Amino acid sequence: MMPNVVRGDRMSGLMTYLTGPGRSNEHTEPHLVAGDPALMAWHDDAELGRDAALSIARHLDKPRAVFGVEVPGGHVWHCSLSLRADEGQLADEQWGAIANDFITAMEFDDNEGTKAPCRWVAVRHGVSSNGNDHIHIAVNLVREDGTKASIHNDFHRAQVAARALEVKYGLEQLESVRAERSTRGYDPAEREAQARSRARAKYERTRPQLGDDALRWEHLTGPDRQARISAELRTDQPRYLLALKVRGCAGASRSEAEFVRRMRREGLLVRPRYADGRTDVVTGYSVAERPTAGERPIWYGGGHLGRDLTLPRLRDGWEDTPQGATAAVAEWNAAKRGRRVVAPGRERLEPTNDQALRHSERLARTVDELARVPLDDRETWATVARQTAGALAAWSNAVEETPGDIAAAAEALSRSAQTYRRTPPPAKAGTIAISGAALFLASAVRGGQGTVGEAALVREMLTLTVAVMKVAEAARQDRYARTALADARDRLERVHAALPTPPARSVGQAAVVEEQGSVATEAPALDAETRAMLDRLNAGRSGTPGSPVPRELRPDDSPARRPAPRPGRDGTER
Numbered sequence: 001m002m003p004n005v006v007r008g009d010r011m012s013g014l015m016t017y018l019t020g021p022g023r024s025n026e027h028t029e030p031h032l033v034a035g036d037p038a039l040m041a042w043h044d045d046a047e048l049g050r051d052a053a054l055s056i057a058r059h060l061d062k063p064r065a066v067f068g069v070e071v072p073g074g075h076v077w078h079c080s081l082s083l084r085a086d087e088g089q090l091a092d093e094q095w096g097a098i099a100n101d102f103i104t105a106m107e108f109d110d111n112e113g114t115k116a117p118c119r120w121v122a123v124r125h126g127v128s129s130n131g132n133d134h135i136h137i138a139v140n141l142v143r144e145d146g147t148k149a150s151i152h153n154d155f156h157r158a159q160v161a162a163r164a165l166e167v168k169y170g171l172e173q174l175e176s177v178r179a180e181r182s183t184r185g186y187d188p189a190e191r192e193a194q195a196r197s198r199a200r201a202k203y204e205r206t207r208p209q210l211g212d213d214a215l216r217w218e219h220l221t222g223p224d225r226q227a228r229i230s231a232e233l234r235t236d237q238p239r240y241l242l243a244l245k246v247r248g249c250a251g252a253s254r255s256e257a258e259f260v261r262r263m264r265r266e267g268l269l270v271r272p273r274y275a276d277g278r279t280d281v282v283t284g285y286s287v288a289e290r291p292t293a294g295e296r297p298i299w300y301g302g303g304h305l306g307r308d309l310t311l312p313r314l315r316d317g318w319e320d321t322p323q324g325a326t327a328a329v330a331e332w333n334a335a336k337r338g339r340r341v342v343a344p345g346r347e348r349l350e351p352t353n354d355q356a357l358r359h360s361e362r363l364a365r366t367v368d369e370l371a372r373v374p375l376d377d378r379e380t381w382a383t384v385a386r387q388t389a390g391a392l393a394a395w396s397n398a399v400e401e402t403p404g405d406i407a408a409a410a411e412a413l414s415r416s417a418q419t420y421r422r423t424p425p426p427a428k429a430g431t432i433a434i435s436g437a438a439l440f441l442a443s444a445v446r447g448g449q450g451t452v453g454e455a456a457l458v459r460e461m462l463t464l465t466v467a468v469m470k471v472a473e474a475a476r477q478d479r480y481a482r483t484a485l486a487d488a489r490d491r492l493e494r495v496h497a498a499l500p501t502p503p504a505r506s507v508g509q510a511a512v513v514e515e516q517g518s519v520a521t522e523a524p525a526l527d528a529e530t531r532a533m534l535d536r537l538n539a540g541r542s543g544t545p546g547s548p549v550p551r552e553l554r555p556d557d558s559p560a561r562r563p564a565p566r567p568g569r570d571g572t573e574r
Helices: 011-018 037-043 050-067 092-105 154-168 188-210 222-232 240-252 256-265 311-315 322-337 353-372 378-399 405-417 432-442 452-474 478-497 528-538
Strands: 002-008 031-035 076-082 120-124 134-140 268-274 282-289
Touching: 002 154, 011 050, 011 076, 011 120, 011 134, 031 037, 031 092, 037 050, 050 120, 050 134, 076 092, 076 154, 092 120, 092 134, 092 154, 092 528, 154 528, 188 222, 240 256, 240 268, 240 282, 240 378, 240 405, 240 432, 256 268, 256 311, 256 322, 268 322, 282 311, 282 322, 353 432, 353 452, 378 405, 378 432, 378 452, 405 452, 405 478, 432 452, 452 478
Parallel strands: none
Antiparallel strands: 002 076, 031 120, 076 134, 120 134, 268 282
């Protein structure tokens, strides 16, 4: 179950959206599945329209209106709870029970009779455009006595609540939590923002050809603008191509300075982030695709592209010397100012086929040595996945006009590298040879038929992909192994079959993780925080049932308006 939390200040706008047609006309039969007792007594589960939505919004908003309480960031707390499409759909009664438990977990209820409850509602309006069953929960953060509900750490609490609800209701548990990794999702708003930028720039470029009376972009009608934006929507997600290029540049680089040069060589705009008050200490970076005429670049920090692409983690795989740090700062400064590179290096080399074969032999020895790495050593295998993904991304950047099989395999492997904690550097993990392979693959010729050296390297990459898949299976990441990694393996097999036949392996048998036997696959124990949340939900609600009659709200009754008690002469409060 995935929670998505947002804040706002227009309850009426939220409710009319939830009961309206939706962005893609996907909202069908909007109705309530849960809410505060008074609200459910009025509306029950009848289909909602605009008038009902505004009535519900007025009911939810009343505590804030009566007490005049302002909440920084907005008093409307909105969270969607969604299931994967292949999990099927739940009954309204199940969603109602989940919504009530979620409100309890987030402490928006009466907290076992110790607080005034918040007013809230849960709306269901059919599956999303992706087929995901879900509900929307809207909460007024001003409680019925005028006090404010605490939203401290609410994003994290919502995630913990979702993990507890998965266990309580027998839902599919999120594999990435067990594996202690996560990837950033793609927000549809990102695609729309990118399309809006393209559409506006394209229109302004062609407006002079439309005549002197052609309207400026901001003066076009809403439907006209939206039609032009829709025409520019593309299937590729924002950040996907950018992450692929940056990952490939990082994987093929031996130093930070080379990384900067490779990104610029790929046509990316690059700018560093300096330490406060310094221009000689770089702590992070942002990149953007070079825009076409009239467009504005959309910048992304390394951490927004992937957890493994933050500058501190990338530095784990590079040489660390004073000379290297000085060279890197010089290249960062040149990139920021749009100047030519300071000192061209390895990125201009074109390794020969014989060098590629030697790389493949070293890589084969590394692959055989990895057979001794335990399956439960997630940190080392995350390093392997990160380097393998980087090598494949470098190869994709070099040979694929548009992202294809190689890019998809790189993206699938990169998910195993998105760990919460930093992983061992390649020197410690003994996987430097994978970076050597990335150097050669980054120099492959686009449009060619491939070489024997490439085929030998891809053979080892395929073996590593299978190894990462087996590690995922051992860690009970069954869905990830069965879908993303299996698809990556199949794609690489197709690519490998189209290349020339490489020479027979001269070392080992590439039996990575084959000989380690089975690994216990019992369900992992819940962390203490999720266990405590589950125990609380399983204990049930001990407070008294809410009344279907709305509470009478009086401004003078609010604890926030009562004067603070003053101590008397005898020290007691008056």
